[in-house]
Amino acid sequence: MKALKPLVMSGKEVLPVIEGGKGIAVSTGKSSGAWAAAGGIGTFSAVNADSYDENGNLVPVEYAGKTRGDRHQELIAYGIRGGIAQAQIAHEMRNGEGRLHMNVLWEMGGAEPILHGVLEGAKGLIHGVTCGAGMPYKISQIAAQYGVHYYPIVSSARAFRALWLRAYKKIPEWLGGVVYEDPWRAGGHNGLSNSEDPLVPEDPFPRVAALREFMNSVGLNDVPIIMAGGVWFLRDFEDWIDNPEVAPVAFQFGTRPLLTQESEISAEWKQRLTGLQNGDVSLHKFSPTGFYSSAVRNDFLEDLHQRSDRQVRYSRTAEADLHVGIPLGRRGRPIYVREDDADKVRAWLEAGYTEGMPTPDETMVFVTPDSALTIKKDQIDCMGCLSQCQFSNWEQHEGTTGKRADPRSFCIQKTLQNIAHGASVENELMFAGHNAYKFGEDPFYANGNIPTVKELVDRIMTGD
Numbered sequence: 001m002k003a004l005k006p007l008v009m010s011g012k013e014v015l016p017v018i019e020g021g022k023g024i025a026v027s028t029g030k031s032s033g034a035w036a037a038a039g040g041i042g043t044f045s046a047v048n049a050d051s052y053d054e055n056g057n058l059v060p061v062e063y064a065g066k067t068r069g070d071r072h073q074e075l076i077a078y079g080i081r082g083g084i085a086q087a088q089i090a091h092e093m094r095n096g097e098g099r100l101h102m103n104v105l106w107e108m109g110g111a112e113p114i115l116h117g118v119l120e121g122a123k124g125l126i127h128g129v130t131c132g133a134g135m136p137y138k139i140s141q142i143a144a145q146y147g148v149h150y151y152p153i154v155s156s157a158r159a160f161r162a163l164w165l166r167a168y169k170k171i172p173e174w175l176g177g178v179v180y181e182d183p184w185r186a187g188g189h190n191g192l193s194n195s196e197d198p199l200v201p202e203d204p205f206p207r208v209a210a211l212r213e214f215m216n217s218v219g220l221n222d223v224p225i226i227m228a229g230g231v232w233f234l235r236d237f238e239d240w241i242d243n244p245e246v247a248p249v250a251f252q253f254g255t256r257p258l259l260t261q262e263s264e265i266s267a268e269w270k271q272r273l274t275g276l277q278n279g280d281v282s283l284h285k286f287s288p289t290g291f292y293s294s295a296v297r298n299d300f301l302e303d304l305h306q307r308s309d310r311q312v313r314y315s316r317t318a319e320a321d322l323h324v325g326i327p328l329g330r331r332g333r334p335i336y337v338r339e340d341d342a343d344k345v346r347a348w349l350e351a352g353y354t355e356g357m358p359t360p361d362e363t364m365v366f367v368t369p370d371s372a373l374t375i376k377k378d379q380i381d382c383m384g385c386l387s388q389c390q391f392s393n394w395e396q397h398e399g400t401t402g403k404r405a406d407p408r409s410f411c412i413q414k415t416l417q418n419i420a421h422g423a424s425v426e427n428e429l430m431f432a433g434h435n436a437y438k439f440g441e442d443p444f445y446a447n448g449n450i451p452t453v454k455e456l457v458d459r460i461m462t463g464d
Contacts, residue, residue, distance in 0.1 A: 001235045001282070001463030007224055007248055010099040010127035010149045010176050015040040020228055021103020021130055021430070022188065022415040023047025026265060027257075029086035033093025034262045035235070036100050041103040043088050043130060044184075046118050047108055048075070048413065049082030060418060063383050068394055072384035076110035080117030083388065087122035099127045101151065105133035105189070107289055109384040109396055112142070119146040127178050133189050133291065134387075137167040140174065151222045151226065154193030155183040157210040165220060177224040178215065179252060180208050186229030186297055187254055187433035189291040190283065198283050199293055204230070209245045228252035232435045235463035236424030253460065255433035259445065261452045272296070272425045272444060283434075288391035288409040296430040300415065302410030308408050310348050310366040311359070312341040328356050334384035335364065357407040360390075365407055379412040385413035 007016045019035040023045035032042030034452045051059045055371050058337055061078055065071040083102060091102050101289055102118060104111055111131075119126060122145065131139045132153025143150035152168070154160045160178055169176055183190040184201035192198055200230055216222060227237065241248050257263060280386045286304045287293045295301055315322040324342040325334035326349075335356065336394045339343055348366040355372035356364045367375070382392035388401050391409035412429065419428035439445050444459055451459065 002238050002241045004200075004234060004241055004251075004461065006252060009041060009224060009250065010101070012099055012127075012245060013456070014099050016224065017234075017457060018044045018101075018228075018250060018252040019042075019257050020252045021045045021047075021101070021110075022254060022258075023049070023103070023105065024413070025050045025420040027103065027376045028264050029089025030093065030264060031257055031260065032086075032100060033090035034260075035099030035257065035457065036094035038422030038454045038457035039098050039450050041101055041128070041264040042090060043103050044083075045088040046083035046086070046102045046104050046114060047080065048079055048417065051078065051082040057289075058301065058421075063356065063381075065383075068382050068392075069399065071382070073395065074107060075383045075385060076113050076117070079110060079114040081217065083114065083118030087118065087125045091125040100125065101128040101130055102126050102131045102250065106136040106139070107387045108133070109386050110367045111387065111395075112138065112374055115139075115142050117237040119143075119148065123419075132181065132191070133180070133289065135163060137163060139296055139417055140168045140171040143173045144174045145255060147174075147428075149174050149246045151177045151179050153179040153181050153228070155181055156193065156207060157214045159191070160283055161214055164214075164238060169218065171221070173323055175183065175220070175223055177250065178211065178220075179224050179228050181203070181225040181252075182229030183292070184229075184283070184452045185294075185434045187281070187294050187436070188214075188431045189287060189289060190229075196389070200446075205240070205246070208240075208249075212246050221446045223249045223250045226250045226252050229433065230435055232256065232444045234460060238463070239416055239439060255436050256456060256460075258432075259450055260456055261291045261450055262404050266422050266425070268422075269300075269419070269425050269430070270450065272430070273432070273436055273439045274448075276432070278442060281432050281434045281436055284393065286409055288406070288412055289386060294432065295435060296425075296432050296436070298430055299426045300428050300430070304408070304410065307365055307367060307371075310353055311363050311408070312337050312345060313362060313365045313406060314356075314358075316363075328354075358404060359408055360404040360406055368406070368462075372407075375407050378414060379405050381414075382411070383413065 018041040021043040027045040029044050030042040032081040035042030063071040118273040131149040139150045167442040180205050183192045282297045314421045322336040327334050349446045353366040355367050379392045382394050384394050390406045393401045415429040
């Protein structure tokens with residue numbers, strides 16, 4: 001394979017291979033520090049990162065606040081403490097090698113105070129900030145304030161153009177690189193626009209070439225583009241290396257670092273990764289963020305699919321096309337549905353899905369009484385982990401989106417905390433990139449081999 005040459009990134013010459021940040025509490029200081037020690041760029045997640053007490057014990061994330069606003073402030077405090085803790089761990093592990101970045105989501109709750117808190121509390125330990133999930137206009141200003149480089153995550157040249165013209169052109173000297181995250185192949189939340197078909201993946205090269213063309217037009221010829229999402233073997237991208245249509249280019253790996261010795265996900269999670277088949281990772285839109293996201297099709301995701309399938313248009317009063325009355329609840333108050341839907345609703349009720357939950361779209365989904373109680377409790381317990389949440393109707397500035405809470409979604413903070421701390425991978429949201437099935441095909445992982453981060457980086461640099 002053509003040699004992948006080092007690049008100067010975040011102020012130092014490094015291997016142009018980057019560990020992608022994965023929250024909540026998945027990309028830790030231990031993993032990112034080891035990646036930097038191997039000569040690349042390690043990225044820890046500052047999205048609800050773990051923190052520890054004076055004895056090194058994990059601090060449980062528990063909320064005492066009576067209101068969502070109170071719990072939101074607790075979440076911010078946890079986030080700052082955890083981000084600083086992970087930065088310190090990573091700094092010690094990297095032994096002065098590589099570079100260390102932190103990853104945040106612009107649409108996470110308290111993004112700005114958490115960024116300020118971590119960068120101030122871990123001053124000198126962090127060299128760059130990657131930020132996506134939204135349009136992070138202010139990230140350039142915040143990064144420059146602390147003397148660190150910023151790396152916006154985009155999925156199109158159009159998105160970066162908007163960021164550049166509105167904000168980044170004022171502070172170009174701290175732009176360390178632009179992460180192009182393929183919206184069809186990346187794990188976690190994806191940046192698909194309304195004009196793109198989620199079922200028809202596009203070739204990333206023309207999209208990245210368009211990004212490079214715009215960057216060059218505004219004098220960013222030497223600023224690297226970081227290809228992310230769907231990167232497994234570097235040999236698949238050999239034609240990109242030193243290609244003036246896209247170069248200089250670096251490569252980000254989000255899924256492969258999950259299966260290393262330093263990765264702190266559970267043994268069950270690692271084992272599940274090795275058994276995935278092509279197609280087991282699906283793109284869905286159940287996330288309370290409103291974004292598409294990619295996750296393993298497990299019992300958790302299947303329940304969300306089935307919940308949305310048990311959905312009909314309804315009215316509280318008889319209307320022209322909604323005129324068949326179906327009694328619900330203890331009092332038997334009717335809802336009115338289409339004649340074509342009436343038998344479906346009766347069958348769901350007979351099967352035990354006796355609780356009808358209204359959605360913001362003038363539809364109703366049918367769930368079991370236990371499921372309804374869980375959904376309602378999760379909505380009440382909201383701690384504002386997103387800037388705005390469709391599931392609970394939280395909005396961090398106004399307190400509410402003004403819309404009905406959506407029972408077709410879920411509490412993302414709860415499930416990601418659960419899976420990060422040992423809960424069954426079948427019953428929680430399990431993010432993964434669409435190439436995760438390659439764990440089972442790649443001979444590097446044969447016979448249950450779980451490499452160290454250093455072994456993985458060395459392997460990647462060979463092209464495999």
